[in-house]
Amino acid sequence: MREKKDAVWWLLATGLVLGTVFIVIAVFRGTLYTLHSDDAAAVLLAREQLVSGQLLPKDWSYAYEYWILTLNLLILPFLKMTGQMLLSRELAVVLQFLLFETAGYFLLKKLVSAKGALFGCILLIAPLSFLQMEHFYFQATYATFILWGFVILLLAFSFFQEIFAQKEKQDTDRKRSLQKEIFLGVVLCALIIVLGCGGTRILGTVLLPVAGSMAYIVWEDEEYSLVGILKKRRLLVKAGFVCAAMLLGILAGNWLIATVGRLNGGQEMLIGKAEDFTDHLSDFVNAFFETYGCFEAEELMSASGILGVFKLVLALFEGIFVPVSLLVHLKELKKEQRFFVIYAALSFVVIFYMMVVCGLKNSYYFLPVYVNGVLQTCIFLEHFWRGFQKQLQLLAAGFLLPIALFSCIIYAKYNYASVDYWAGFNTVDLGLLEFLQKEGLEYGYADFFNAGCYTVASNGAVEIVSVNEEYRFSDVEEKYVAIVRNPGSVRHWLNSDRWYRESYYAGESFVLTKAEFLDELDASYLENADRILTYNEYSIIVFPNILIR
Numbered sequence: 343m344r345e346k347k348d349a350v351w352w353l354l355a356t357g358l359v360l361g362t363v364f365i366v367i368a369v370f371r372g373t374l375y376t377l378h379s380d381d382a383a384a385v386l387l388a389r390e391q392l393v394s395g396q397l398l399p400k401d402w403s404y405a406y407e408y409w410i411l412t413l414n415l416l417i418l419p420f421l422k423m424t425g426q427m428l429l430s431r432e433l434a435v436v437l438q439f440l441l442f443e444t445a446g447y448f449l450l451k452k453l454v455s456a457k458g459a460l461f462g463c464i465l466l467i468a469p470l471s472f473l474q475m476e477h478f479y480f481q482a483t484y485a486t487f488i489l490w491g492f493v494i495l496l497l498a499f500s501f502f503q504e505i506f507a508q509k510e511k512q513d514t515d516r517k518r519s520l521q522k523e524i525f526l527g528v529v530l531c532a533l534i535i536v537l538g539c540g541g542t543r544i545l546g547t548v549l550l551p552v553a554g555s556m557a558y559i560v561w562e563d564e565e566y567s568l569v570g571i572l573k574k575r576r577l578l579v580k581a582g583f584v585c586a587a588m589l590l591g592i593l594a595g596n597w598l599i600a601t602v603g604r605l606n607g608g609q610e611m612l613i614g615k616a617e618d619f620t621d622h623l624s625d626f627v628n629a630f631f632e633t634y635g636c637f638e639a640e641e642l643m644s645a646s647g648i649l650g651v652f653k654l655v656l657a658l659f660e661g662i663f664v665p666v667s668l669l670v671h672l673k674e675l676k677k678e679q680r681f682f683v684i685y686a687a688l689s690f691v692v693i694f695y696m697m698v699v700c701g702l703k704n705s706y707y708f709l710p711v712y713v714n715g716v717l718q719t720c721i722f723l724e725h726f727w728r729g730f731q732k733q734l735q736l737l738a739a740g741f742l743l744p745i746a747l748f749s750c751i752i753y754a755k756y757n758y759a760s761v762d763y764w765a766g767f768n769t770v771d772l773g774l775l776e777f778l779q780k781e782g783l784e785y786g787y788a789d790f791f792n793a794g795c796y797t798v799a800s801n802g803a804v805e806i807v808s809v810n811e812e813y814r815f816s817d818v819e820e821k822y823v824a825i826v827r828n829p830g831s832v833r834h835w836l837n838s839d840r841w842y843r844e845s846y847y848a849g850e851s852f853v854l855t856k857a858e859f860l861d862e863l864d865a866s867y868l869e870n871a872d873r874i875l876t877y878n879e880y881s882i883i884v885f886p887n888i889l890i891r
Contacts (some may be wrong), residue, residue: 348795354460357743361464362443364750366436368469369479373432374799375758376480378767379808382794383836384398384409384434385427388417390838403604403834407541408595409706411533413486427798428545435482440854442478442485443467445492450717452499453676454724460718466713470653471635475753477706478493484709490537491548491710495685497530498552499678503871505559506578527580531587538591539598544697547710549588551688552724555681562680614701622698627698629705630661633712646752652745660715663721665690671725679721686714686777730785737827767791770799777877778804778852786852786882789824790835807841807853808833809890818858818879825859831865842890851888858880 373381387409390399398408416434424430446466450459469475476482499506501523521623538543560577601603616623631637634657641647667674670682675683690711696702760768768791775796778786784804787793789811810831811824832842840846850872855863860874860881866884868874875882 351457352458354457354464356780357464357747358460358467361467361747361750362440364747365467365479366438367471368380368475368750368753368756369435370432371754372475372756372758373435373480374428374772375761375769375771376476376764377428377795377799378764379791379794379836380767381431381481382798384412384414385421385431385798386415386794386837388414388421388430391418391425391838392422398602398604399600399838401839402602403606403837405836406600407543408539408598408605410540411486411490412540413482427801431798435479435485437480438485438489439467439479442489445489445496447491449496450495450720453682454720455716458720458724461723462716464743464746465719468749470656470749471633471638471752472634472708472744472765473632473705474712475617476555477709478766479753488710488713489746490544494530494533494537494548494552495682497526497533500554501526501530502556502577502580505556506681511684520770523580523709526630527583528629531583534584534587534724535591535594538588539594541595542848545588545592546692547689547834548748550692551685553585553588554688555685558684559677559681565736584874604834609853610736613699617700619698622701622703625703625705626694626697626708629708631657632705633708634661649748649752652741653885656790656830660719661712661803664719665715666727668718668722675725676720679725682714683718683720686718689714731763768830770795771878772799774877774880775804777875780881781875781882781884782886783852783882784848784890785847785849786854787826787829790833791824794836805841805847808835808837810830814859814862816856816858818856823856825862826853826855827854827859830862832890844873844888847888848888851885853885854888855881855883 356673374564387399387402390402391397392413394400397410400640413434414745416437417430420430420433421427424433441444447459450462450466453459454462469478479485495712505594534549538549554832560596631654633652635653636657637651638646638650643653650796665686668679672680673684679777693707693711697707763769777798779800784803786806787809788796790808793806793808809826809829810833811826813822814825815821832839852875853863853867857876857879863883867885867889870885872886
């Protein structure tokens, strides 16, 4: 039975449309000014795929994982049509955002009412922090990761429908088209295998929690005794195929590493030392608060400072109170809701283990926990506030929705042109790019984070490729910065060997490095230079030909 589209429904739908528009504006306004070389890698890989006609180009070097079902696949058709690197990236990110939003809505519809799904979508898309804005909408890697998690959950709900169906509906379920079940099974298993080839993160944070949740739902249902499960051969066959797909994904990933290679970071998660436990735990707590953007403001008595207080309250409510309450009252929830709460708990355990025991420090590893918390908040509100609809509407209108929409507005209006350091990365210096173009310099070498981003920002007019680097303390910037001392040595990391050959470029080249470290550059390179240019803190050493052949 369809829900009535009353005033609250229209209010939520309007809020979702406005939030979506604000995010799209932010993507088109901010991508150029927040662009760094990690962002550029997806565009450059798409370009290599177009040139080579290969999904895994033979000359391309990856980092920790193979990029298969990743953002570069969405960039590729736009790049083919427009030939514009930056525009292609922006269009691909917007398309991925709309897919992310749509998949999130349909997953929420499995768990809560239509109004709850709209409400949850607004919370889901609202970037509460720089971290979320970066990894959902600028670098956009975790939007991809979480999108595929949503798709797997949706397929699992449909493929294992007999687990969730009410008893009076099971006879109807058995009459479902066998072709439909086969199709769902093939798509789910194929997706699991392909994602398994890409890396191990989705195995631990999505696939294993899905399997654990399924096992719990079957185990706690009185209908599924051990004998009953064994009699349900159809269910066992389905579960067997999914488990086999997980195993094949792992084996296929290992086979790719052994045959294709070009992977320069280990997929293994290594156990940290016991003495580092407190530091890792501190990093985990920091990631929790950084994800919600609790401490981004400098002054309390400011709009961002007051918003930070609300974010802190939201973090404690959504990140701690809600999941604990749902676990305590687990038996009271519907099957689908119980499934998701267990899934979120298992995913949290895996991510906690990765970050605290294995020492993965980066705060973005916490983002799946945050997203699961949003969905659990919708379950919590719908379950515990069923008898208090007016209060729920007031809570949504007076607290959560304003935080979400105000956050969307902040990033839509943000002055990205003033940014020179975003989300921990040096961004494109447009003045330096203009200087290089005025000097007629088209090809050069730099450290990784001063390389690919300039290639994309200039649409290939200035091609800067990465070489080996080291970190030294800069007296000028009062921090450790990457410098180039040996521009004749390639760093195989998110780049292509094709870029370093004379067949690719055979004219004048340059080395971009920090001026304060100029004396540390190999003397033989300086002796062979045509000229040395200076732009702000950079030295540009120009050579008559390319340095790497």
